[in-house]
Amino acid sequence: MAEPEQPSPPEEVAQYVIDGLNRQDADKLRRIASYSNALANWKEAAGATDQRSGENEDDQAADQDDRPSAVPAKASTVVKKINNNRYYYWQWRDGDKIRSKYKGPVRDE
Template sequence: MTDSGSERPTPPAGLDDDLRETLEGLSERDPETIDAVATYAAELADWVESTERDTVSPEGVPERATVSETEIAGTAYRYYQWREGDEIRSKTVELE
């Protein structure tokens, strides 16, 4: 919590006008609502990051590859499989 004499925070630079307007409106809300929105924004950022990480194929694997996940002896793996001409290719990657 900041003391009442401190300066009001400014939104991050580079935001589009709609988002800047939304943040200005949020500044008029009660602290509980702002905290709830902050929690949601953090969870949303984590979800977006994990979704992006899940959709990025490893080097040498085309985006059109079929992807499946499995766990063997407590270790998670992602298995990629795709066709190149008459051949079926695959790659297995251990998940972190």
């Protein structure tokens, strides 16, 4: 009998989340799934939207609009500090490598 194929994760899930899930055993994954469903229900009931730090829905929509074609949908936005300046970069995993692409300076408001 052939071994079952591992399912593919959704593209919009950050790679660090996928990596963490892949390290869990089946029982923990079922408990995580139960928690995830309960959390989603709570957020819907509370009227909460995506809680990414410091970003609102307009910022997230802009993220999608300004994503270069070379940057995959699963890429996350990270902040890197270089010479006391902060910059946004798109970052994603490509096989065993972490890829980055410059996005722009962090504008403190």
